[in-house]
Amino acid sequence: MTDQTTSARPASGGFSIDFKAWGPLLALAALCIFGFILNPAFASEGNISNILTRSAFIGVIAVGATFVITAGGIDLSVGSMAAFISGVMIMVMNGLVETMGVSVATILVGVGLSVFLGAMAGLANGLLTTRGKIEAFIVTLGTMGIYRSLVTYLADGGTLSLNFDLRSLYRPVYYGEVLFVPVPVLVLAIVAILGWVLLNRTAFGRHCVAIGSSESVARYSAVKINRVKTLTYVIQGLCVSLATIIYVPRLGSASSQTGVMWELEAIAAVIIGGTVLKGGYGRIGGTVVGAIMLTTIGNILNLTDLISNYLNGAVQGVIIIVAVWLQRGQWKRRGRSGDGG
């Protein structure tokens, strides 16, 4: 070791933007301006509220994914898990209508069941990766297949629909507003704030960062690695359950097509938001912005004829890659490879 220190910080004095911190928000702003130019209706109150409401599912799930990814893990099972939990919730609530009637109590049982299933599914993912010592990618690839196939089985290949009257009662959880704020947006905001505090202001959050940064350093520094990692998957499961609770009243049904690709959208939102895929650095605020960006792209394509709506996935893909490329600052540091010393 020598005293040669290589500083990775840009030495340029004066005005320079910290792209890591503000990049996602700037990109979202640019996207919004672009959307407004294409179609002024983009900026209408109804449309903005629509974008935010639709962002809530992926946003809530992605907040959970931020913990998993920051601690060096990955969870591919969230989309299937959401579908499975929706399916079980609907079946149980329908079944309870006979005994408990169309009542808030029935819905509360469904909600409680959802929370329980989410926590258990997360616990299973967590224990299999930590105690079972199987790579998270493999474990959650497996559980992804299991939940997807279970929901298909429960629906007998078709669709599980919530009892019509029950759905009317449950409806406000997705369509309702509190102080002019749609409930899903409120939920996303609360989850984001709690997530931010947990990640940035508690020992647990610091331990997640430490593990993602270097598991061996964390082990030598008295961090309970298995416990913390398992908890990140439980948090992820709870976030999925929460997303499901606001998703079920939206369509009132679950099928094998529910939540398809949500895992990838959630991971994309996390990465666009500036969290590092290999762990050690997580940003809740960025994640929320990332989730909103993904929804915004689809929304803009809906509002314009410029690009076919069928290309939604392609545009999202390009934006994900560009966003991450900008963040990594590769365009700034070109030609500087390796470090001296």
Add this chain to the structure above:
Amino acid sequence: MPDGGVAPDVLMHAERISKSFGTVPVLFSVSFDIRPGEVHALIGENGAGKSTLMKILSGYHQPSSGQILFDGAPVTLPPDGLAEDLGIVLIHQELNLAEMMTVEENIFLGREIRRRGFLDRAAMRADVAALLDRLHLDIRPQDRISDLSIAQKQMVEIAKAISRNARILIMDEPTAVLTSAETETFFRQIERLKAEGVAIIFVSHKLGEVKALADRVTIMRDGQWIATQDAAELTPDAMAQLMVGRELSDLYPPMREPDVDAPVMLDVAGLSSPAGVRDVSFQLRRGEILGFAGLVGSGRTALFEAICGLAPTSAGTVTLDGAPARFHDVAEARDAGIVYLTKDRKEKGLLLDLEMTPNLTLLALDRFVRRGLLDRAAEKAGMERAARRFDIRARDPKVRARDLSGGNQQKLLLAKVMESDPQVVIIDEPTRGIDVGTKQQIYHFIAALAAEGKSIVLISSEMPEVIGMCHRVVVMREGHVTGLLEGAAIEENEIMLHASGLKGRTTHD
């Protein structure tokens, strides 16, 4: 060897090689030569510059000054192992094989035989089979590397080198990880290579082996060439003498008289661990600095990792401050008042991508939590306090740990373990890769901690450090304690004799 005239039978001659890393000089005008069919041992203490010299001789480092003559002509060796094309092969101590590939694939890695664009597996297998046969190795070409023993892997490395027509084979502590039976096989292999005219340079701390195997021995100390002599003229004792002979300056703080009546803080009895510790017993008193000397891999780190819950134990008892202590993880050890400061700053010590503050508080993070939330002001104050106390200097408090100098990283690590307010501190190689000024500071910090009443274990492979700092010294070899030295017995020859198995209890199994 006199300067100037190069004897005709010299294969490679390094002339007045100096090397600095940044501003830190590590080699001072070292000359070295090797003849065909010769086994040349390179010995010296840790930090003497052996590894650097080996890397310069094999092209991995470029000398800052001096030149290398190969076959009588000056050469600039190409970097990154490309010197292999010239017939100069360095076998690293941590072997460099693709674990999941077969012997055959490894030997031909990067220069596979192809026919019409496809791999000619039959030709490669036949070549490798012939080679393994020629070297009398009981390994098949299709064996997977991960299924081989360490000794066999080493033989594969040697076979790989031979298949590349190696003329000079440079090996870093080749026998450090071998059992005595494996070492015998290794010796026979070396004799065979020697008979074929291959020149062999090897580093070893086992002086008995050096005596048995080498034709000539070069001794280095503090980056300087000390002597090159025929092995026949040197006894192991004489080698040890040449390796160490040095005055101790006031690099070390004055030794405080140990208090023989101080209570025993740590009492270890008959401790064994599958990680490589066998039946170790010792006692550590309050305010004492107990040294642990020995060669790299002698089980010192494994011993204390086992005590601190980082490695399993299989037998024995540990008593900490009168209470039985069997820890399952670092948190339990920390709560009981014992911490281990790793020698591996980068892999196990610091979160390199994080700033100093989260690194400082990580081990004792519970102390910085108030009502469930991190007390950031307390963390900041802690960082300022630690920076003052341990003289941690950074241009910017937000600098990442990666960008600190080695010395500041080490001070930060010391500050980190002290945040948990331990009673027993185990410090493993506290001055590895650190300049002499910072070394002196760290020695004073350690002495001050002992004076405050902390009990310190100092594991070090640098003998002057052990001698300059410790009240008593335990010497370990192959997982055993071979000696407990006190008073005047704490001197380099005595430690070297115990560490290399020439004195004290040894086993042959």
